Every structure is written in C-alpha cells, then in structure tokens.
Amino acid sequence: MNKVMSNKLLIALYISPALLLVLVLVFIPLILSGYYGLMEWDGIGDKTFIGLENYINGLQDMKFWSSAYHSFLLAIFSTLSLGIYLVISFILASKIKGSDLLRKIYLIPMLLSSVAIAQLWIKVYNPSNGILNVFLKQIGVENPPAWLADPSLVLFAIFIPILWQYAGFYILIYYAALKNIPESLIEAARIDGASAFQIATKIKLPLIKEVVSVTVVLAIVGSLKYFDLIYVMTSGGPNGASEVMASYMYKLAFSSYNFGYGSAIGFLLLIITLIVTFIVRKLTTPKERIEY
Amino acid sequence: MKINKMIKILLFASVFYLLAGCSDSGDSSSSSSGDKEIKFMHLWPEGSSKQHYDVVNEIIADYEKEHDGVKVDLEVLSNEQYKDKLRVLSTSKELPDVGMTWAAGFLEPYVGGNMFAPLDDVIEEELSDSFVSGTAEAYALDGKTYGLPLELNIVTLYYNKAMFDEQGLEAPKTFEELESVVKAFKEDGIDPIALGNKDAWTGSLWYMYLADRLGGADVLNKAIDRSGTFEDPALVEAAQKVQDLVDMGAFVNGFNGLADEEAKSMFMSEQVPMYLIATWDLPNYTTNETVPQEFRDSVEYLKFPTVDGNGDMNSFVGGPGVGLFVAENSKVKEEAKDFAAYFVKQWGEKAVTQAGVIPATKVDADSLDLPEMYIDILNELNEASNITLFADVQMSPDVAQVHLDSIQALFGKEMTPEEFAKAHEEALSK
Missing domain, CATH: 3.40.190.10 (Periplasmic binding protein-like II)
Structure with missing residues (x-):
C-alpha cells in the first residue's frame, strides 16, 4: 500500500473523481452564477452584458433586504437554540435512565425528508382542522390565529419546525463531544468536591468549546442559505412575509424568469455568507487548543 | 502486486464512467432504419x-x-x-x-x-x-x-346544493344575493367560500371576475397591455369589493396560508359550500369514481354573478x-x-x-355521451361573449409575480385598493 501512496500519478488519479465532481458541480457553477449576474438574461434567450447593474439593483432592493433580515433572524434563533440543545445533551450524557432511547427520539426529525416535515406542519398549522388550533379551541381560545396566513406570525411559525428538524443533529454532536471527555477528569473534579453544575460549566463546557464554535458556524451558515421548509410551506408568502434570501433568489430566477438578477442575488447571498462565516470564526475560535 | 493492479483498473473505470456521464451521450434520435x-x-x-x-x-x-x-x-x-x-x-x-x-x-x-x-x-x-x-x-x-x-378552461362558481337547501338558500344571481348568502352561512357558523390563496392565482380569479363585471370585458386586458391603467375606477372598485368580501368573512379562515388543494378538500368534504375554480376540476364533480356519488350529485355550478347590476354573465375568466x-x-x-x-x-x-x-x-356536445354538467358547460362556451385570459398568464413572468404577491397583500388587507393599483402600475411601467 505504501508503494501506491508514493506514486504521484496514482494519487492524482485517486482524487480526480471527487475533484472533478466538486469542480463541475460546485466551483464552476459558483463562478458562472457570478458571471450570469452581470447579464440581463431570461434564462432562455440571448444574454446582454449590463455590468454591475444587477448587483447594484440587488443592494437597493427592499425585498432582498427584508428577506435577508428574515434569514438573519433565523440565524439568531438557531444560534440561541443551540443553548437549549447543549443543556439537553448534558442531561442525556449524564447517566439517566432511558437516555439512549431519548437520544434516538431526538434524532427522528433528522431522518425525515424536508418535504415530509413541511407537509406534517402544514397539517398541524391548518387554521380550521389543524391539531394546534383544535387544541387551542378546546382550551378556550376564541379565535386562534391562522399561523401561516398572518404576516406577523408566519415567520416564527416556520422557525419552529426548522429548529425542530435540526435539534437532533446538534444534540448528537454535543452528546458525542461530551462522551469524549475522559472520565478521569470528571472523577478528579468530583474528588475535589465540585458539584454537578460546576462540573458541567467549569469542566465539560470549556472542554467542548471547539465543538460549540463549529456548531455555531454550522447553524448560522445553514440558516442564511435555508430554503426547503419555507419553499414548501408558504413559498415565501403571504406577500413576502416569510421570504428568505434563498427563496427570493429562486423566485426571481425560476418564477419571474429573471435569471441574471436571480444569479446576482445568489452571488450576494454567497458573499454575505462568506463574510458572516469569517466573522463568526474569528469571534469563536478558542485561542489555545485543548489537549487531553 | 495483483490487488494493486485491480485497484488501478477499477479507478480508471470509475474515472471514465464519470467523464462519460459529463459528456453528451450522443445523438439518440438518429434511428437505424432511416425512419x-x-x-x-x-x-x-x-x-x-x-x-x-x-x-x-x-x-x-x-x-x-x-x-x-x-x-x-x-x-x-x-x-x-x-x-x-x-x-x-x-x-x-x-x-x-x-x-x-x-x-x-x-x-x-x-x-x-x-x-x-x-x-x-x-x-x-x-x-x-x-x-x-x-x-x-x-x-x-x-x-x-x-x-x-x-x-380550454373557464372559471365558474361551484356550489353545494345540499348545503344551500339546508339553509333554505337560492343560488345567487347578483353580487348582493351572494353577499346575503355569505351572511346566512356565516350566521350558522359555516365558512362560506373555499379559497387557497397561498397560490394567489386563486384569489386573482375573484379579482378578475369583479373587474370584468364592474368595468366590462376589456378594462383589465387594456390595463395589462398598457392602453389602459390599473388606476381605472372600475379596477380600484373591484379591489375594494374583494376587501369587502374579506371583511364579511366570506373566505375560509387563514386562506392566505392555504394551498388550493387544501381549499378544494374543504369544499369536497362538504365543510364549505362554495368554490370558484376552473373546469379542469369537472371530473371531480361528475365522473370521478373515487369521489362519493352523493357529493357529486349535490354539486352544481353558476356563472359569476353581476355586480351592482353591471356586467355580462356570459363573459368568462379562463383560458387555454x-x-x-x-x-x-x-x-x-x-x-x-x-x-x-x-x-x-x-x-x-x-x-x-x-x-x-x-x-x-x-x-358537437349533443352528439357525445357526456355527463350533463359537461354538456351545459360546452353549451355555455358556445354562447360565451368573451373569455378573459388568466391575468397571471397574460402578464410577463416578472409582472405576474408582482400581481400574485399584490393579490395576497390585497386579500390579507396589507394593501389598500389604491396601493394595489399603484403596485401594478409600477411593475408594468418598468
């Protein structure tokens, strides 16, 4: 095997399928969509070069900024919810009864496809027959809101299934990180008389800081480019009240046949995500590495 | 080393496979026999x-x-x-x-x-x-x-005759009668009209018909082809009538968040007595065996009523x-x-x-063996004075998007009829 690994040609051959796929499916389209953003193009006919006009329009487009605002709101909420997941994983990682089963239960939403989740929650939120409003009526609420039709509620009504969908994923990551902490450290702390709360906050939390920082980046980036549930549940409506950047981009390119402008918005989305990722990494990366 | 060679061959094969997948797989239309x-x-x-x-x-x-x-x-x-x-x-x-x-x-x-x-x-x-x-x-x-x-599809208002009979109501011929029907159902705790306005073209049908009845067959077409304007009093009035209906609670609760399919299922499960939709749904009310016979028998259609005594009932919204x-x-x-x-x-x-x-x-409808509703609709078509093409189909795709968003806002009362007109004017003048 050593002989294989020292052969440069063979190494190139090994990585070429993956490299080719990444190039063809990720990097070339990335560059192309930046380029299409410079065009006035309906996606079918001829392209006309119009310079930076699409990008300038994008920066002045109130609809784009309101969808960006919604995306950032989602990012904030998913970052905050990480705290809850952390607490849950602390509980799961301590030796309580049935933690194994609970862990699996938390993971189930992850296994469902986005469309199935969307359909499920559309039914839950149905204003007259949905389980939520039927329940609210039972306990005496006169006029329960129409969750997906009310512009002031719709965004938060969709956030809940989005957070629910990914909860299991983060809990699993935290759980694995917590399980990775050597038992001897905890043992030592306990002998020194540390309480369970102190062990959690003073010992375990600092030890998994790096993992937390990675999940923060994951949550923020994932939120900024989020699309699935929004598209299926409301397609950004009513009148843009639940539009996020990715769904706005889709609408421009595929419903309005404005491919050039849609590409420009897509490219702006990429730039925004890159900047935010950079800042978040800067802020959260721990100064020193921890070695067990 | 034998295994080594095997790995190499396998890898080569996979790379080739990948490349082949990327390239054009050749012209498959050229057939062998010269056909x-x-x-x-x-x-x-x-x-x-x-x-x-x-x-x-x-x-x-x-x-x-x-x-x-x-x-x-x-x-x-x-x-x-x-x-x-x-x-x-x-x-x-x-x-x-x-x-x-x-x-x-x-x-x-x-x-x-x-x-x-x-x-x-x-x-x-x-x-x-x-x-x-x-x-x-x-x-x-x-x-x-x-x-x-x-x-070809034309839009008519389908209603559940059994539910109307239960309330002792007649099918409305004028908008005023429609309003009193709405009130009667409302009083009995029944949502009167099924509407899935998440899709927005569904709400557009209501607006289009009101515009047609109030301003005649051409006013909307002209506003779209720019020889007229959306600020035409008839069009603003139509938007106002839409909001009047919303204020009366004519449409099902939370319509702006419901898909057309969901609204349809409310009509078909006899929760809601009225539903405005095009003739592509006819099989559901006539021949579709999976729909209960009892329901199919109780559904009838009516032409969109006149408004304030205006309008030609033989003018339809629809299109190919x-x-x-x-x-x-x-x-x-x-x-x-x-x-x-x-x-x-x-x-x-x-x-x-x-x-x-x-x-x-x-x-020739009469020579064919068809359910009665089909024959009626086909005859209706022969007498149609006008068919106004669906607004979102008439408009170019980007204007259509503005129209659909504005329809949701109008029905959701986020926009006044004047703002609704203005939004269209802005989009069309681009």
Missing part, C-alpha cells in the same frame, strides 16, 4: 393522469399506422419537472420536435429566444375555424401564432391550458407540424369523452 423520428414530450404521466396518457398513446398509435416511416418518440414528465426540463433543453437548443407550452406570458422568453416555430400556416391549411374563438389567439405574439391549444409547440430548429419540422395538426384534430372528442378535458377545438 423519421419525431420527439414528443408531454406532461401527463401514466400514474397521475392515466386517461390523458392513454388518449395520447392512442393518437400516436393511429398516426404511426397512417404514416409509414414516421415514428413518434415519447417522453413523459410531470408538470413541474416538465417546465424545468423544457427550460434546460432550450438553453442547450435541444427542444423536442413537438412539445407542450402554456399561452401568452409563458411563451414570451421562448419566442424571444427563437425556440418555437410559427404555426400560422398549419392553422390556415388544416385547422381553420376549428378552435373556439380566443384560444389560438392566446398563443399569438406579434401577429404570429406559436401554439395549437388543446385545453396547454398547447402544442413545434421547435424552430427541429430537423423534422414539416413532419412535426403535420403530427401536431393531426394530434389537435384527433384530440377534441377523445379528450372530452375519455379524459374529461374541455378541448380548445369545437366539438
């Missing part, structure tokens, strides 16, 4: 539209029998995938020889990109006077016709659904045109009797 092959793409898969699918196959089989040396190569996709694929194929200039398109706004980019062939010669030679008036025109752009319409196009750069263009014309001629009677589609070609 001419017409590529045909449609959007009625066997699973979801069995009857449509069968009619298409029958016509193709007949055509191949009558035309020696011509083969029709079929590709079937479902609606949304069909739209996506059509777009992708058109960018690589590989459209099927014959395919399906929608009218007006949908056509624009394709015609602008020189993808579709003008079909006026076909219509003149073989199909003159065979289309219901106003249908082929919907596929015309700059004086040339690019599509042969297959379907899909039509056939022939690709401009088809290698077998003449054969493709011939096939398209043949298809349209065969389609009419077969479509209505076997698939329950109201065809865009004229058919």
Whole structure:
C-alpha cells in the first residue's frame, strides 16, 4: 500500500473523481452564477452584458433586504437554540435512565425528508382542522390565529419546525463531544468536591468549546442559505412575509424568469455568507487548543 | 502486486464512467432504419393522469399506422419537472420536435429566444375555424401564432346544493344575493367560500371576475397591455369589493396560508359550500369514481354573478391550458407540424369523452355521451361573449409575480385598493 501512496500519478488519479465532481458541480457553477449576474438574461434567450447593474439593483432592493433580515433572524434563533440543545445533551450524557432511547427520539426529525416535515406542519398549522388550533379551541381560545396566513406570525411559525428538524443533529454532536471527555477528569473534579453544575460549566463546557464554535458556524451558515421548509410551506408568502434570501433568489430566477438578477442575488447571498462565516470564526475560535 | 493492479483498473473505470456521464451521450434520435423520428414530450404521466396518457398513446398509435416511416418518440414528465426540463433543453437548443407550452406570458422568453416555430400556416391549411374563438389567439405574439391549444378552461362558481337547501338558500344571481348568502352561512357558523390563496392565482380569479363585471370585458386586458391603467375606477372598485368580501368573512379562515388543494378538500368534504375554480376540476364533480356519488350529485355550478347590476354573465375568466409547440430548429419540422395538426384534430372528442378535458377545438356536445354538467358547460362556451385570459398568464413572468404577491397583500388587507393599483402600475411601467 505504501508503494501506491508514493506514486504521484496514482494519487492524482485517486482524487480526480471527487475533484472533478466538486469542480463541475460546485466551483464552476459558483463562478458562472457570478458571471450570469452581470447579464440581463431570461434564462432562455440571448444574454446582454449590463455590468454591475444587477448587483447594484440587488443592494437597493427592499425585498432582498427584508428577506435577508428574515434569514438573519433565523440565524439568531438557531444560534440561541443551540443553548437549549447543549443543556439537553448534558442531561442525556449524564447517566439517566432511558437516555439512549431519548437520544434516538431526538434524532427522528433528522431522518425525515424536508418535504415530509413541511407537509406534517402544514397539517398541524391548518387554521380550521389543524391539531394546534383544535387544541387551542378546546382550551378556550376564541379565535386562534391562522399561523401561516398572518404576516406577523408566519415567520416564527416556520422557525419552529426548522429548529425542530435540526435539534437532533446538534444534540448528537454535543452528546458525542461530551462522551469524549475522559472520565478521569470528571472523577478528579468530583474528588475535589465540585458539584454537578460546576462540573458541567467549569469542566465539560470549556472542554467542548471547539465543538460549540463549529456548531455555531454550522447553524448560522445553514440558516442564511435555508430554503426547503419555507419553499414548501408558504413559498415565501403571504406577500413576502416569510421570504428568505434563498427563496427570493429562486423566485426571481425560476418564477419571474429573471435569471441574471436571480444569479446576482445568489452571488450576494454567497458573499454575505462568506463574510458572516469569517466573522463568526474569528469571534469563536478558542485561542489555545485543548489537549487531553 | 495483483490487488494493486485491480485497484488501478477499477479507478480508471470509475474515472471514465464519470467523464462519460459529463459528456453528451450522443445523438439518440438518429434511428437505424432511416425512419423519421419525431420527439414528443408531454406532461401527463401514466400514474397521475392515466386517461390523458392513454388518449395520447392512442393518437400516436393511429398516426404511426397512417404514416409509414414516421415514428413518434415519447417522453413523459410531470408538470413541474416538465417546465424545468423544457427550460434546460432550450438553453442547450435541444427542444423536442413537438412539445407542450402554456399561452401568452409563458411563451414570451421562448419566442424571444427563437425556440418555437410559427404555426400560422398549419392553422390556415388544416385547422381553420376549428378552435373556439380566443384560444389560438392566446398563443399569438406579434401577429404570429406559436401554439395549437388543446385545453380550454373557464372559471365558474361551484356550489353545494345540499348545503344551500339546508339553509333554505337560492343560488345567487347578483353580487348582493351572494353577499346575503355569505351572511346566512356565516350566521350558522359555516365558512362560506373555499379559497387557497397561498397560490394567489386563486384569489386573482375573484379579482378578475369583479373587474370584468364592474368595468366590462376589456378594462383589465387594456390595463395589462398598457392602453389602459390599473388606476381605472372600475379596477380600484373591484379591489375594494374583494376587501369587502374579506371583511364579511366570506373566505375560509387563514386562506392566505392555504394551498388550493387544501381549499378544494374543504369544499369536497362538504365543510364549505362554495368554490370558484376552473373546469379542469369537472371530473371531480361528475365522473370521478373515487369521489362519493352523493357529493357529486349535490354539486352544481353558476356563472359569476353581476355586480351592482353591471356586467355580462356570459363573459368568462379562463383560458387555454396547454398547447402544442413545434421547435424552430427541429430537423423534422414539416413532419412535426403535420403530427401536431393531426394530434389537435384527433384530440377534441377523445379528450372530452375519455379524459374529461374541455378541448380548445369545437366539438358537437349533443352528439357525445357526456355527463350533463359537461354538456351545459360546452353549451355555455358556445354562447360565451368573451373569455378573459388568466391575468397571471397574460402578464410577463416578472409582472405576474408582482400581481400574485399584490393579490395576497390585497386579500390579507396589507394593501389598500389604491396601493394595489399603484403596485401594478409600477411593475408594468418598468
């Protein structure tokens, strides 16, 4: 095997399928969509070069900024919810009864496809027959809101299934990180008389800081480019009240046949995500590495 | 080392496989026997539209029998995938020889990109006077016709007679009667009208009919083609009437978050007595065996009522659904045109009797064995004074998007009728 690994040609051959796929499916389209953003193009006919006009329009487009605002709101909420997941994983990682089963239960939403989740929650939120409003009526609420039709509620009504969908994923990551902490450290702390709360906050939390920082980046980036549930549940409506950047981009390119402008918005989305990722990494990366 | 060699070979194979996948898989249309092959793409898969699918196959089989040396190569996709694929194929200039398109706004980019062939010669030679008036025109752009319409849908208000009888109510003939019907149902705790306005074109139907009744058949068309304006008093009034209905609680709770399918199911499970929809839903109220007989018997339709004593009840909102196009750069263009014309001629009677589609070609309703509602609608069509094409189809795609968003805002009372008019004016003046 050593002989294989020292052969440069063979190494190139090994990585070429993956490299080719990444190039063809990720990097070339990335560059192309930046380029299409410079065009006035309906996606079918001829392209006309119009310079930076699409990008300038994008920066002045109130609809784009309101969808960006919604995306950032989602990012904030998913970052905050990480705290809850952390607490849950602390509980799961301590030796309580049935933690194994609970862990699996938390993971189930992850296994469902986005469309199935969307359909499920559309039914839950149905204003007259949905389980939520039927329940609210039972306990005496006169006029329960129409969750997906009310512009002031719709965004938060969709956030809940989005957070629910990914909860299991983060809990699993935290759980694995917590399980990775050597038992001897905890043992030592306990002998020194540390309480369970102190062990959690003073010992375990600092030890998994790096993992937390990675999940923060994951949550923020994932939120900024989020699309699935929004598209299926409301397609950004009513009148843009639940539009996020990715769904706005889709609408421009595929419903309005404005491919050039849609590409420009897509490219702006990429730039925004890159900047935010950079800042978040800067802020959260721990100064020193921890070695067990 | 043997294993080493094996790995190498396997890797080579996988790389080649990958490369082959990226490249064009070759021209599959060149057939061996020298037969001419017409590529045909449609959007009625066997699973979801069995009857449509069968009619298409029958016509193709007949055509191949009558035309020696011509083969029709079929590709079937479902609606949304069909739209996506059509777009992708058109960018690589590989459209099927014959395919399906929608009218007006949908056509624009394709015609602008020189993808579709003008079909006026076909219509003149073989199909003159065979289309219901106003249908082929919907596929015309700059004086040339690019599509042969297959379907025609008109919108009528369906109502549940049993539920009306229970309340002792008559079918409304005027808007005022409609309002009192709405009030009566409301008082009994029943939501009067099913509306799934998440899709927004559903709400647009209400607005269009009110505009038609208040301002006549042309006022909306003119506002869209820019010889008129959305600030026309009749159009602002129509928007106001929409909000009046909303204020009365005429539509089901949370309509802006409901899809059309959900609204339909409320009507079909007899929770809601009225539903404004086009004739593509007719099978559900007549022939569809999976719908309970009792429900089908109790559904009737009525023409949209007059408003404030204005309006012509024989003026309809509606329009052709899909039509056939022939690709401009088809290698077998003449054969493709011939096939398209043949298809349209065969389609009419077969479509209505076997698939329950109201065809865009004229058919003699009385000579066919059809459910009564079909005969009534077909006769209605013969007497129609006007058919106004769906607004979102009439408009170019980006304006249509503004229209649909504004409709949601108007129904949701986020916009006043004046702001609604202004939003359209801004979008159209771009």
